[in-house]
Amino acid sequence: MLEAKNWIGGEWMSASGADMMVHNPSQVQDEVGVVHLSGERDMLHAGEAAKKAFKGWGETNLPARGEILYRIARLLEEELDDVARVASLEMGKPISEMKGEVRRGVHLLRYYAGEGVRAVGTVIPHSQDRVLHYTKRVPLGVVGVITPWNFPVAIPVWKIAPALICGNSVIWKPAEIGSLTAARLTRVFADAGLPAGVLNLVVGRGSVVGSVLLEQVELDAVSFTGSTGTGVRIAESTAKRNIKYQTEMGGKNAAVILGDADLSVAVPAVLSGAFRSAGQKCTATSRVIVEQSVFGAFADALRKEMAHIYMGNALDAESYLGPVASADQQAKVLSYVRMAREAETVGEGHARVDPSTGHYVAPLLVTGVDVESRLVQEEIFGPVATLLSAENFDDALNLANKTVFGLSAAVFTRDLQKGLRFLDEAQAGMVRINQETAGVEYQAPFGGMKMSSSHSREQGQAALDFYSQVKTCAVYYG
Numbered sequence: 001m002l003e004a005k006n007w008i009g010g011e012w013m014s015a016s017g018a019d020m021m022v023h024n025p026s027q028v029q030d031e032v033g034v035v036h037l038s039g040e041r042d043m044l045h046a047g048e049a050a051k052k053a054f055k056g057w058g059e060t061n062l063p064a065r066g067e068i069l070y071r072i073a074r075l076l077e078e079e080l081d082d083v084a085r086v087a088s089l090e091m092g093k094p095i096s097e098m099k100g101e102v103r104r105g106v107h108l109l110r111y112y113a114g115e116g117v118r119a120v121g122t123v124i125p126h127s128q129d130r131v132l133h134y135t136k137r138v139p140l141g142v143v144g145v146i147t148p149w150n151f152p153v154a155i156p157v158w159k160i161a162p163a164l165i166c167g168n169s170v171i172w173k174p175a176e177i178g179s180l181t182a183a184r185l186t187r188v189f190a191d192a193g194l195p196a197g198v199l200n201l202v203v204g205r206g207s208v209v210g211s212v213l214l215e216q217v218e219l220d221a222v223s224f225t226g227s228t229g230t231g232v233r234i235a236e237s238t239a240k241r242n243i244k245y246q247t248e249m250g251g252k253n254a255a256v257i258l259g260d261a262d263l264s265v266a267v268p269a270v271l272s273g274a275f276r277s278a279g280q281k282c283t284a285t286s287r288v289i290v291e292q293s294v295f296g297a298f299a300d301a302l303r304k305e306m307a308h309i310y311m312g313n314a315l316d317a318e319s320y321l322g323p324v325a326s327a328d329q330q331a332k333v334l335s336y337v338r339m340a341r342e343a344e345t346v347g348e349g350h351a352r353v354d355p356s357t358g359h360y361v362a363p364l365l366v367t368g369v370d371v372e373s374r375l376v377q378e379e380i381f382g383p384v385a386t387l388l389s390a391e392n393f394d395d396a397l398n399l400a401n402k403t404v405f406g407l408s409a410a411v412f413t414r415d416l417q418k419g420l421r422f423l424d425e426a427q428a429g430m431v432r433i434n435q436e437t438a439g440v441e442y443q444a445p446f447g448g449m450k451m452s453s454s455h456s457r458e459q460g461q462a463a464l465d466f467y468s469q470v471k472t473c474a475v476y477y478g
Contacts, residue, residue: 002033002086004179004203006042007186009049010196015042017204022180025092025323025359026313032089035179038204040212043171046200047217050142050169053197058139058167065165066116072192073109076102079188085315087152087181091326092359093277094319098153105157105185108442108459112161115464130478137468139167140244141220144213146206146234148226149178149325150280150381153185158442159223160189160199162463171200171217173210175226177326179203206230219243223458223466225282228379228405228451235454246466247454248447250379251282251407253437254400256422258393259293261412265434267301269412273436275309275349275363278321279383280329282452283408283430283438286380288365289388289396299346299387302365306347309363313353321349323359324382330359333382337364339375344368346387371402379405393418401427406449408437429453 002022006013015038024030057065076083084098093101121136145159156172163170174182186201202209214222214237221244224234231247238245255270257263273285290298314322324330349363367387369375375386390396400409409428413419419433429448430440440446445457456466 001031002180002184004033004035004183006036006038006046006203007183007190007199007201008042008046009052009200010190013042015039015204017208020176022090022177024089025325026315026357028327028358033180035176035203037176038202038209040208042204043202043209043212043217046171046202047142047213049197050171050200051218053195054139054141054169057169057195057198060167062116062120062165064116065167066113068192068194069109069113069116069161069165072189072194073106073113075192076109076188077106080106083153083181083184083188086184088314088322090180091149091152091177092314092323094317094322095315096317096319097277098314101151101154104442105153108154108157109161111442112165115165126474128476130476132475132477133473135470135472137166137464138471140467140469141168142218143168143170143467144217144219144222145170145172146210146213146222146224146226147172147174147178147182149175150277152178152181155225156182156185158446158459158463163223163467164194164198166464166467168220168467169198169200171202171213173202173204173206173213176203176205214238221245221467224248231454244466245454246456246458248282248458249452250405251284251448251452252287252377252379252403252405253283253285253408253428254287254289254410255285255437256390256396256400256409256411257288257290257294257298258396258411258413258415258418259291260414261294262414262434263294263298263301266298266412267305269410269434269436270302271305271309273410273438274365274385275321275383276438278324278361279385280324280381281438283440284381285410285437286385287376287388287400288385289390289399291390291392291396295389299367302387303347306349306363306365309349311349311351311360311362313358321363321383324361325359327359329381330361333361333380333384336375336380336382336384337361339373340364340366340384343375349383371399377403393421397422397425404451407452408448410435410437
């Protein structure tokens with residue numbers, strides 16, 4: 001039986017609230033572990049520990065910080081299989097995909113560890129003689145990190161690693177159904193020798209400890225990934241306190257298939273983008289916009305491939321997708337499935353297990369849906385996608401942009417001119433030609449436009465801009 005406790009000031013501590021039992025979404029009668037939910041005093045204690053630890057960590061030289069991140073990366077790589085197994089048992093992502101996610105966490109840690117020996121400022125000309133004029137990057141202080149359950153390893157690491165290398169201390173509040181994985185990952189950080197109080201884990205409900213973090217703890221920044229509604233409330237709360245904030249929120253991502261597209265490339269990319277992780281990605285393909293000249297052929301190809309999609313237990317290495325993460329998530333997605341049943345079914349996957357044993361939702365692709373439909377406009381966060389017809393390239397581009405979100409978009413074409421136009425004119429923070437909407441490179445900026453993001457960027461060098469502040473220095477040596 002796994003257990004999620006708080007890690008505060010370098011000690012494992014039982015929380016002051018009630019317990020929450022976690023069931024395996026692949027086999028719901030199986031109890032995976034227990035989460036000890038925290039109360040107000042737990043979060044306030046974490047705030048004090050982080051504040052106390054900040055001075056020493058912020059003054060630790062950058063190469064030394066980098067060496068600790070390298071140690072964390074090595075240990076995470078050694079324990080990859082176990083960390084992935086815990087995460088798959090907790091939230092239902094297939095083990096083969098989960099191992100890839102943990103491996104990405106290793107790469108992220110190494111990438112930011114390397115910042116320990118890279119430049120942190122610039123020398124700038126000065127109007128006066130004999131003045132050394134330069135900038136340097138300095139820490140913010142105490143950073144709050146609020147993470148979702150759909151990427152329980154990668155998203156926390158891509159927030160925590162740059163925060164740490166920049167010299168900040170961290171308070172991490174994971175999603176409730178990601179807490180067992182969070183505790184397992186925190187153990188890696190602790191065992192690798194991260195000083196006490198530099199990373200503090202507080203498990204609990206957002207309505208309780210999240211509110212305390214945002215409204216009472218002495219914070220210098222907050223980074224959040226989750227729903228748009230929660231992200232907007234976090235932005236409002238932190239702005240009132242003049243706390244730096246970063247919110248990554250929803251997506252309604254479009255894959256555009258033009259008449260000259262190579263279907264052998266487009267079909268697997270659309271299937272992967274729409275149905276891997278059971279569609280529980282903010283970058284998932286949920287709108288497939290197809291030029292009329294190829295609509296029939298593309299729909300037929302998708303239908304044929306969807307019949308072979310393997311949906312099964314998360315620990316089955318052959319599973320293309322597993323269950324959705326929880327009973328609540330299943331109920332939400334099935335409400336959209338009921339809407340989709342009123343449309344024309346293009347293709348549907350089937351479970352290779354008894355679907356009643358877990359939180360399974362079969363992959364579903366429908367067409368004949370009005371562009372203003374909730375199926376087309378709202379983020380479903382499940383394996384349900386819509387197929388839309390476009391008259392030509394301009395019509396397809398307009399349909400792709402007809403959303404309040406702007407996270408990711410892709411076009412499939414052999415026409416370089418149209419492809420480059422799409423990159424210029426698609427209203428999304430991440431755009432691609434002949435690649436799926438989901439999946440990003442850790443060394444590249446991640447983030448969206450419109451209601452998908454607070455307009456800053458995560459990962460790559462862009463993350464360092466958020467987790468630090470620039471100080472301008474001038475020294476007269478005449």
